[in-house]
Amino acid sequence: MPLFSLTALRRKVSLGSLGLCGWLALTPGALAQAPVTPIPHFTPLFPHRDQVGSQARLVGQVSNSLGQPVAGAQVQLEGLENPHQPIQTDERGAFELDQAPAGRWMLTVWHPDYETLQQEILLQGGLTTPVDVVLQVPIRPQPRRxxxxxxxxxxxxxxxxxxxxxxxxxxxxxxxxxxxxxxxxxxxxxxxxxxxxxxxxxxxxxxxxxxxxxxxxxxxxxxxxxxxxxxxxxxxxxxxxxxxxxxxxxxxxxxxxxxxxxxxxxxxxxxxxxxxxxxxxxxxxxxxxxxxxxxxxxxxxxxxxxxxxxxxxxERTPGEAPPPPSHWDTAVELVIPSSPR
CATH class of the missing domain: 3.40.50 (Rossmann fold)
Incomplete structure (x- = not known):
């Protein structure tokens, strides 16, 4: 079987049509001369063009780092104009958004007791997309009491x-x-x-x-x-x-x-x-x-x-106020028996 030279291979096969074997046959010099296609810039605030007009459904659950549901958290898709009131989680930490435009969005979840979270999501037209969100308590200094x-x-x-x-x-x-x-x-x-x-x-x-x-x-x-x-x-x-x-x-x-x-x-x-x-x-x-x-x-x-x-x-000194509630729920649950009388 005759052997093809690398030069002949370059003449017969274009760079765009090379498979794995073609890439292995190329020298580093040829790779340096090949056109490089940059990674497309991702803009999370706008849906894909081929999905404009498609409607999707988003459902989710918001909890904290201890697994407890977070009620009253505000949920928003950045860039989505919603004439209605902001979406809020219920007492179970759940939320639902119907008829959302399909595409890539930045989901923002905010609650005054937690750090704001932003998360990229992809909504597919005609489908329901579930998402789980975990909010973290902000780590901030507290009074030493x-x-x-x-x-x-x-x-x-x-x-x-x-x-x-x-x-x-x-x-x-x-x-x-x-x-x-x-x-x-x-x-x-x-x-x-x-x-x-x-x-x-x-x-x-x-x-x-x-x-x-x-x-x-x-x-x-x-x-x-x-x-x-x-x-x-x-x-x-x-x-x-x-x-x-x-x-x-x-x-x-x-x-x-x-x-x-x-x-x-x-x-x-x-x-x-x-x-x-x-x-x-x-x-x-x-x-x-x-x-x-x-x-x-x-x-x-x-x-x-x-x-x-x-x-x-x-012991507290006379007139001293009790310590404010801690921002962190790190206490062990203990039931202390009352002392016998």
Missing amino acids: RLGILGVGGLEHTQLLGQRLAMEAVRLGLIPNSEKVVPLDNRRLQPILRQVGWPLYELFEWDRRKPEAVSQFFDYLGLEAIVIARVDVLTRPASPTEVSLRSRSRLELWRFDEQGNLVAEVLAEASRDQVERGNLNAAELAQLYQIQVTQMAAEVGSRWKENHPLASYL
Whole structure:
């Protein structure tokens, strides 16, 4: 079979008709000489020409980052003249727009409690287009008038145990349930942590403190101080048939002094050590450690009955107004039992 030279191939085949093999046959010099077609400029405010006059239907759901519906949000297609009242989401966060011109549009969703969102959408003539919109709470500084409590751990299971200790501290009254106390849910803090630039464990790392990042964290949550609940565990064999479960709980107070220096101090510590059978599964281990955490929290509470180290943060001065509601829903839902009389 005769071989065709690259020159002959160029004479017989135009650039526009080349397939994959043709592109592979071209040299870099030929590519440099080939005409380049620029990417067409996208203008989201106007529908495509071939769809002008076509009607489409848009339905959507607006929720926040916690999955809760956002009622009363205003929905608009930028550039669409609507003589009627603006479209608003109902109590379920749903909205509907009938007889919208087909094409590409910029969808704008606005609510006073959230960041405005803009999203490109494509409406097809004669079809219904669904869209889900998630609004984010604006991250803005708040007055520092609250006391937070938060569980922190370097590993997933120690973070869960730290959160358990934080919840037990509130449930048992170590930190009284008051309007100034915010038990923080570490699962809901990711937007703030992204803004601060550190994961939770590194943000409150005892040996490598980060005053500027912690100060931003305090500002965004309106915290005057925070109690960090930390749990460390060690599981090791005690005998061929037994395992040793050792845990240590610690409550720390992080605050800024009058000179603006970050101060961290240990409020209380407690530990537990027990020996169990060696064939425990992961769920049984987790349950036993949770029991230890509850016991340690009760031990700490017995020490604080006479001299509570957080009393200055929990009481309002005469005439002091309660803290304003937080912009962020980061609190753990707790049901605090009433004290027996």
